[in-house]
Each structure stands twice: as structure tokens, then as C-alpha cells.
Amino acid sequence: MITVHHLEQSRSHRIAWLLEELDLPYEIKTYKRDPATMLAPPQLRAVHPLGKSPVITDDGQVLAESGAIIEYLIDRYGQGRLKPLAGTPEYLRYIYWLHYAEGSLMPPLLLKLVFDRLPLGTPLPMRPLVRMISHRVTSRFVLPQLGLHFDYMEGELKKTEWFAGGLFSGADIQMSYPLEAARARGGLDAKHPKLIDFLARIKARAAYQRARERGGA
DSSP states (O other): OEEEEEESSSTTHHHHHHHHHTTOOEEEEEEOOOTTTOOOOGGGGGTSTTOOSOEEEETTEEEEOHHHHHHHHHHHHOTTTTSOOTTSHHHHHHHHHHHHIIIIIHHHHHHHHHHHHGGGGSOGGGHHHHHHHHHHHIIIIIHHHHHHHHHHHHHHHHHOSBTTBSSOOHHHHHHHHHHHHIIIIIOOOTTSHHHHHHHHHHHTSHHHHHHHHHHOO
């Protein structure tokens, strides 16, 4: 039985969603975030030394990292589903978006989150200065970078229905988390209708909704 070590409000929703798409049996072990820090609890380190989520256990193996887990599950259990044929242009797009999601898109989203929160953790006398610095970094570097990414992805979804091509794949599952984060706090809005439509389409999938019911929002 596959076990998803699921941290609430985290990337691990993607893994539960993938398992629902593959119609595989699995169990969820849920971990609550620290209400003060919003960090994962130390119990996750008993599963993986980094104490991060997602992590799965399957057949005695422990595997972390969303992209690696998605590739592993599709390769082992997919039976040709959710993955283009090797050697095709769609397969190259599939591999690209699997890595782009965390390697290229998440870093500026994380920077925005950090600089948005930085003044809140600063002593009161220094808060105006830190707020000014955070605003300058965000407005002059982070937001332009995010805009560049949003325009790029919007253009790609004008070419194909899904990120890897005409068919829904594991790449779309991988891309879901940074795009949901971008919509929530990264400035993604109606100026990029293809990306907004992508989010609406994935949330309408029955497997996505089943994963939300089991793992929470």
C-alpha cells in the first residue's frame, strides 16, 4: 500500500491527486503545520531526514520530491497513462514542465512570499526600513520576473491544451501547485486567461476533487 505523508496545505496534494487519477489504492498520513511558524512538524523527519512534504513510502522505499514521486508513480503504475510516448515532442515538453515547475517558477514565488513577510518579523523600529527594502526588491526584481514567467506560460498554453500537448499528463499535476500559489499570492490574474482557465479545468477534475476531500484544502 502506498502511503502519502501529507502536510496540510502543501505540495503533497499533487501526489494524492495523481494517485486518484491513476485509480491506485493509497493511505494518507496527515501532518499539521505549526500554527505560529506554519512549518512542518518534526515528526516528518522520522520519515525523511529533511522533514519536508511530499514523501511517499511504497514497497519499503521512501521517496521525496514532487517531480521524482510523479515520475516514479507514473513509470511504475501508469501503464502508459499520464505520460507521452518517449521520443515524441510531447515527451520532451512533459519532461521540461516537470522540472520547470520547481526549478524555474517556484523560486520567484518563494522570494515574493519571503519579502512580503519579512517586515512582519522585524523589530518595530526597523520595520519601515525593511518594508521599503522589501518593496524595492519585490517591485524591481521579483514581480518583473513573475510577469515574464506568466507571459511565457500563457503563450505556451495558447499552443496546446495542456502543458505537454493535447492530453492531460503528470506535467499538469506538477504545474498545479506553483500556479495555484501564483493565483493566491503571486499576482496571477485575469490578464492571463489561459492560466486562469487551466486552474479552473484542473479543479473541475473528479480526481482533483477526491484528493481534496481526502487530504483537505
